[in-house]
Amino acid sequence: MQLAVNRTRCAHCGLPVEATGADPVYCCAGCEGAAAIVHAAGLEAWYTRRTATPDRPAPADVDWSAVPVVDQGGTCEARLVIGGLRCGACAWLNEKALADLDGVVSAHVSHASGRALVRWDPSRTDLPSIGERVAALGYRPRADLGADPPDRGLLLRLGVACFAAMNGMMVAAPVYLGWALGMSEPYQVLFRWAALVLATPVALWCAEPFYVGAVASLRRGLLHVDLPVSLAVVVLYAHGVWATFSGHDGYLDSLGMLVALLLAGRVLEQRGRERAAEAVRLLANQGPKNAVRVLPGGIERVSVEDLDLGDRVEVGAGGEIPVDGSVVRGRALVAMALLTGESEPRPVGVGERVVAGAVLEQGHLVIEVEARSGERLLERVGAQVLAAVERPRSPGAADRLPPWFTASTLLIAGGTCFAWRGDSLQALEATVAVLVVACPCALALAEPLATAAGLRAAARRGLLLRDGQALQRLAEVDRVALDKTGTLTGGRLEVVEASDETLALAAAVERASVHPVGRAIVDACVERGLPVRLAADIREEAHVGITGRLDGRWVRVRGAGAGRVEVVGHGEVVLRDRLRPGVGTLVQSLGLPVVLITGDAPEVAERIGREAGVSQVLAGLDPEAKRRFVEAHPRTLFVGDGLNDGPALAAAHVGLAMEEGAATSLVAADGAVLGNGLGPVLAGLRLGRATARSVRVNLVRSVAYNVVAVAAAALGLVDPLVAALLMPLSSGLVLASAAGLEARVARLEGA
C-alpha cells in the first residue's frame, strides 16, 4: 500500500486527480483538449492569471439557428451568453481563443455581463464552430434571447447636466463677485444670458426623468420625492427666465448643480440594479429549447414547440430532458436540480415519468412526449410563479415622502407670498427661495446613493438583489424561514461512518466517478489521510454500481439504500447531507427566530434542524403550506431553492433563491445567493439594516436642514449665492453617509 496521499489537481479544471507522473495531469479528455486549445493559441498566461477554475468541457447543445445574426455586408455579428465566466481572465481567454479562430474578425467578451459580441467572415467560419470553440474550453455558450439594450438615457442626461453645472458655476462666480466689487450692466447681462443658455437643456431635457416620475406618482396618488424636485426645477427655471429678461439675478447655477447631483444618484442606483437583475435573469434563462426526435428511419433535431404528443425523443448523457413524458427505453441517472433543487441524481428506468428541465447525468433515454410545449410542468409552475411575482408590491418606505413634507413646503411658500404681499418683487423672490431651498435634494439623493452602495456591497458578498426595495425590505425582516434540501443542506454529501479499509477500497473505484457519492468518499479518504489509489478497468453502470480491479482483485461498489453504499464483501459506507457552511453563524448571530420549513419527513428534518440549531422545525409541508406559512408571518425572509419553493419565495416579504437552485425559484425570488454558503444571507440582512438606517438618518438631516433653510428663505434671507452654497452642503452630507455604509457593515461583520 502506498503511504503518501498521491493527489494532485487537473491542470485545466482543478478537479482532484491522482498524480500519474505525467505533467501536467488532466482529469479527462475534454480538459486535455481545452488545454491544447489554450496552448496552441499561446494563451498559457491564463493559467497563472485566472482566479477561479472553469467547469469541465462538455459539448455545446445549442440550436444555433435560433441565434439572431446580423449580416453587415461581408461580416456577420451575433451576441452570445457565455455561461461559466468566473473572472476577468476567463473573459480574456474566451476573447483571445475566439480571435485566434480562423475567420473571426473580432470578439469582445464581457465578464461583467457574461456576454460575447462576435463578428466573423461567413465565408471562412460559422456560428456553430464559434460556439464549439467556447464549449471546448469548458464554458457554456447559449443564444442571447431577449437581452435589453443598455439604457443610456440617464448617463447622457448626467453628462449634459454636469457640463451645464460646471460651466454654470463658472459664469455665476463673476456675478457674485460683481455684487461685492461692482460690475457694469453689459457684463451682468452677458453672464445672465450665458447662465440661461446653459440651464435651458438641463431644465428641458436632463430633468425629464424627474418630471416623468412626478407625474407617475401623482397618478398613483403618492407623494414621491420626484414631485418636490420637479417643482423646484420648474420654479427655478421659470424664475430664471423671468430674471434674465427683466434684469434680476436668478438661481440658474443652482439648477444645474441640483439636477446633476440627483442624476448622479440615479445613475449609480441604475448600474447597481441592472447588474443584479441581469445576473438573476441570466441564471433563470435556462431550460431546453430543442429536442432530438426519434423517427422510424433515424433522428432529427427539432424545436420543442414542434413536438406532438406521442412523439419520441432521445436524450444522451449530459443532455437536458426537453419534455414531460414516460421513459420507453433505456436507463439513466437523472438530476432534477433545475426543478426540485435536489442535486442528488436519481435512477430512472422504463415506464417512469420524467419532466423537462432535468439533466441526464449518465445513460441514455428514449422518452414518449406526454405534454405539449407550454403545458410542461416547468412552464406551468413558471407561469404560476410569474403571476405571483407580478402582484404589485407596495413601494419602498423611502420612496414615499412623509405627506406633510411636500404639503408643508407648499403651505410655507403660500404663507411667505402672503406675508410679503406689500412688496411684490420681494414676495416673488422669497417664495421662489422657499421652493428652491425646500427641494429635498439630500433626501432624493439619500435613497439611491445608500441603495447603490448597499447593492454593491451585497453583490461583493455574494448576494445579488433584484432591486433596492428588496434591500430595504431585508431591514424589516423579523423571522427567517429556510428550506431544507438544497438550502440548509447544500446537496453535498459527507461520509459519516465507514471503516478505513472499506473507505480506501471504495475510493479507489469511486475516483473515476463524477457522482456526488464518489466525491464524498474520495474527500473523506483524503481527510482521514488514507492513500487514494486508482483501480484499473473501472466500469460505471447506472443503477448497478461501479467496479474496478485493485491489486488483482475485483472491487465492486453498489448502492445499498438511502445514504448507504456497499463495498461488496467488505462493508458499508454511510453518507448524509452536509449542512451548508455559514448555517451556524446565520442562526446564532441573527438574533431572529429561524424556522426550518420542509416537505421532508419529520425525523430527518428534526435531525437536520437540531444540527443547525434552528428554533422551530415544520416538516411535511407542501408548496401551498409553505406559502401559507410565509403569508401568515408577513415579515418573513424565506430562503429556498426548488421549484416547489416558488410560491413561498414570491409571497415572502423577501425571498432569496440559491444560485444553483431551480430556474423558477430564481424568477420568483428577490435575489440570488451565490456560492455554497449561507453567509451572503447574513450579510444581506446586515446591509439591509445599515441601508435603511442610512436612509433614515438622512431623512432626519434633510428635514432639519429644510426647517432652517425654509425659515431663512421665508424671511427673505436667502439669495442666489446662499442657495448655491447650501445645496451642495446638504448633498455632501448625504454622500458622506452613503460612503460610510460599507465601513459600518464591515465593522458589524468584524464584531
Added chain:
Amino acid sequence: MNAVFLLLPLAMALGAIFAGLFLLAVNDGQMDDLDDPAERVLFDD
C-alpha cells in the same frame, strides 16, 4: 475687457463640443461596460 464677450461664447462652444463628444461616446457603447476594461489592462498581449 470686451474680450470676454468673445471668449465666453467661445469657451461655452468649446465645452459644448466636448459634451457632444461625450454623447457620441455613450451612444457608441463606450460606457456600457466599465468593469472589464479595468481588468483587461492587466493582460498585456
